[in-house]
Amino acid sequence: MIPAPRWVSWSIALASAAVIAFQLVVMQLLAVSQWHHFAYMVISTALLGFGAAGTALVLLREPLQRHYATALPLLYGASAVTMAATAWLSGVFGDFDTFLLFFDPGQVGLLLFLYLVYALPFFFAGLAITLVFYREVARIGSLYFANMVGSGAGAVLVLGLLWALPPERLPALLALALLLAAWITRPRSVPKAATVAMASAALLVPVIGLVNPPGPQPSEYKPIHAALLLPGAEIVHSASSPHGLLQVVRADAQRYAPSLSLQFRGQPPVRDVMFNNGEYYGTLLGRAGTGEVHLLDHTTRGLPYAVRDPESVLVLDAGAGEDVAHALGHGAATITAVEPHRQANRLLRDRYPEWIDSIYRDPTVSLLGTTVRSYLAGEREQDYDLIVLPPLGAFGGTSGVYALREQYGLTLDAFAAMWDALSDQGIIAVTVWQDEPPRKPLRLLATWRTLLEREGIGHAPAHVAAVRSWGTTTYLLSRTALSDAERGHIREFARDLAFDPLLLEDVQPGERDRFNRLPDRSFLEHVDTLLHGDPAALLDDYLFAIGTTTDDRPFFGQFMRLSSIPELQAIYGARELPYLELGLVLAAVTLLQIVAAAVILIVLPLFRVGWQGSRRRWTLLYFSATGIGFMFFEIVLIQKLVLYLGQPVYATAAVLATLLVCSGAGSLWSSHIAATRRNVLLTGVAIAGLILLYAHWLMPVLDLSMSWPPGARAAVVVLLLAPPAFLMGMMFPFGLRRLADSDATHIPWACGIDSCLSVSATALATLIALGAGFAFVMQGAAAAYVVVALASLRLGRPA
Structure with a gap:
């Protein structure tokens, strides 16, 4: 029955x-x-x-x-x-x-x-x-x-x-x-x-x-795996949310020593550590003891407080609050901590405030559960004397595993928003773990140089300073030129802690690696070129891509140049080369395997049913382009909306829900419209036009509502994506109906071709975005729908 x-x-x-x-x-x-x-x-x-x-x-x-x-x-x-x-x-x-x-x-x-x-x-x-x-x-x-x-x-x-x-x-x-x-x-x-x-x-x-x-099971190379190998290590808290799996690890041998000065004579403190999805989220450090200097003052992260006495501090991606406690220790009058992980915020502010000495309950501190860019886009009650970003990289490097990660807090657009949030005497501070070969600090400086030029500041060295230890370097970007007295404070700070001034307007060669010798002094030449000279030649010739990242290409951790692979292979060898940028290599391997699987499981079996009839190439073009165009558009939207909605899961859910429902509605509506050449052509051209419009104007429009509540932003996403999704949903049934009247044997092949190209286009879109940016992928999606429109003129029986 x-x-x-x-x-x-x-x-x-x-x-x-x-x-x-x-x-x-x-x-x-x-x-x-x-x-x-x-x-x-x-x-x-x-x-x-x-x-x-x-x-x-x-x-x-x-x-x-x-x-x-x-x-x-x-x-x-x-x-x-x-x-x-x-x-x-x-x-x-x-x-x-x-x-x-x-x-x-x-x-x-x-x-x-x-x-x-x-x-x-x-x-x-x-x-x-x-x-x-x-x-x-x-x-x-x-x-x-x-x-x-x-x-x-x-x-x-x-x-x-x-x-x-x-x-x-x-x-x-x-x-x-x-x-x-x-x-x-x-x-x-x-x-x-x-x-x-x-x-x-x-x-x-x-x-x-x-x-x-x-x-x-987290990879054995994730930080949490090493933490759990410590004697007596245990997970004392574990909870999940769309933000990830949040875990707190406790062990008597788990000491916090974040690139401490070799002049430090105390015992690194035993502290619990918080991990999100197995990756380091923050150490539950808390305040300094009464009369004690805060532990971070024994690292390069103390540099901004040695230069000026900030009254108002903004801590971005505040995590477990190390930098918030640091600012409290220096007597800041107001501290704004922006941390989007609301589950972690509730844990440390409401459930276990004692884990961090109740710093998130301090009346001086305002803890905001929003994204960095949403906060910077909104109205602020004050400008800030100091903006602190979380440290970049990790001790020992990251093997390029973050090459595919969208980092919208480190783009030129993000730093421009931070610059606008500074007071007249304001400073941006970023600490970077040293990497070899150097990439992250060079990209950071290239981005700052571009920002200063946009702000009409022609002499960048007067606004940038940096101090280097054996493990980290802290970089400062000042809204006003650093004074002689402030440069003296920087030298004194470095000398007392056996650090080296890396960047100062009047730095002398003998100062730069007195305590911490560099294995390759070409790094000094590169940073000088980026600030003092013409960086164009360095950006073009360096083995890695270290140019400015923007919201169109927010992959701060992606540095590999395809043209440099032969030279890098000669230096590092074929086995070690992938670990300079493992994320990019994995994306390439994924693409190859996905394409192979799609051909084997989708296309090859169709040869059993045969493929008769004429105009096969037009069927191939039409349904290949629909698969590519739709998926290019979808994948770029997911990656772009990570900025707008704050989390990959939120972005993916919003895009999938909107595109699927609205394209489904379009598919249903298409049954009421004749699949004539004219209708299919006009629909394809309209889709291409909308995609081109979105390629250039989607983010400026979204920027207008970036600071709105999450529910309102989700509604904006639905309203903006519904029109192109509705039209896209019409193209596939249009094509099948034209084939059904004249070349019905093409229908299985049409479905198989569309599926195969859709599968392949997901990974391909990500790889193209890494190299050429989101706008280029969007333009590719628009071009695909132009091909669909043109192919429809020869698809099936003339109508």
Whole structure:
């Protein structure tokens, strides 16, 4: 017996919500176990599963249609079981670790296996949904509506679930929605005892996943792994949210010594350390003792307080409050701490204030749970004498694992906003861990040089100072020129702590590496060129890309030049080269494997059904361009909206929900419009025009509401993205309808081509954005829709 139509619609909504929510959960799990949220990889994996399902339906449509009543609930059940069992399946052959990718050849196979494991739930759910579409095509309008609404609801619902439950429990919880879809579509002709037995067996895996889920294992090269190896180390607090997995580690041997001066004679204090997704978030340092000098005054981070006595201090990305306590120790009258991790804020201000000596409850301190850019874009009650950013990098380097991370707090646009927030005597302070070869400090100085030129300041050295220790360098950017007395204070600070003045307007060669010798003095020449000379030649010829980062290319940690790879390989060797920028290399490897998997699982099987008819190249062009254009637009929006919404998970949820629901509405509306050449051409051109408009004006428009509350910003996103999404949703059904009238044999190929290119375009968009910027990728999306419009003129039968 075929299930009732209403239950089929509900089953599609449930399955769609579950698989979209599962995408966001996988992003969180990968952020905990690896170094990045990998939104592009997760989305491409989901598309791979759905694309392979479409191809499977083409090959198996007759038996699946014949056994439709039985196949549908079984497919839902298979999706539920594989979703709930993802954590166990992904570790069958060992855990994948990004850092071992080029030391252990088996990691490449594990990465591919990971794609396939994550793709399984999408494959089974996608096969169930497309089977319903194929079997009940007469109701395609209402069914597609249920699919899109369910998808949008899942993207929003998972945000609440991430606040309520740890991410490792959510695959099992979401699997219950798929089992419910299986139950309401079960064939009534099957004996009740058999149905109950099968349901109980299927339910066992999600129940185990809810009760005793295997948690994500952080890479052994993540900071939390090393902390937990200390004698007696224990996790004294653990909680998850959309911001990540927040953990506090306590150990008697866990001492805080952040590049302390070699003149320091005390004992580094034992302190608890907070980690977010296994990465260092902050040390629970607290205040200095009565009459004591704050510990950070024995590091280069004490430099701004040696130069001036700031009354008002702004601490950006305040974390666990080390810099807030430092400012309190120097008697600042007002301190504003901006920290977007609201869960951490509540923990340290409300639940365990004693962990940091109640500094977030001090009447001098205002703790704001917003993003850096949202705060800087809003109205401020005062300007600041000192703006402090969190330290960049880490002791020993980061192996380029942050190359793919959007860092909107370090772009030229961000520093311009900070500059506007300074008082007349204001200073921006940034501390950088030394890296080898030098990259981060050079990019920082290049950005500051560009900022000063924009502000009409021609003599940069008068406004910049830096002091270097054996591990860190603190850089100061002053709104007014540093005076002779202030330069004297800097020299005194450096001399007392055995530091070296790196940058001063009148610095002498003998001062710069007196206490802390540099292995390569060319670094001194480079910083001088960036401030004193013409930096153009250095920026062009340096082995790494160290130019200014902007909101269009906010990847502060991405330095690799493709043209420099042969020379770098000769210097460092083929095995070590990837670890100069592991994030970029992983993106390239991901692209290659995703393309290969898409061709094998989606395109090659279609050769069994053949491809007859004329005008195949126009079918290829039309559906390739729709896949590329849509995904280029989607991936760029996710990366851009990280700035606007503050978190990758929020950005991904907002983009997926809006694009899926609105493109679904457009697809439904397209059934009321004739798929003539003129209509398809005009729609394609309109989409291309909107994308070009968004490429140049989206962020300026969003900037107007950057300081609004999160709910209002989410509403703005929906309003702005709805028009292009609605039109994009019309193009795919338009193309299929034109093929159906003349070249029906092209339809399976059209679906397969669109899926294959969509899968590939996710990783490709990220790589292009790294090198050329978001605007260029958006222009590529617009060009793709122009190709769609032109190809439509020759697609199918003339109409």
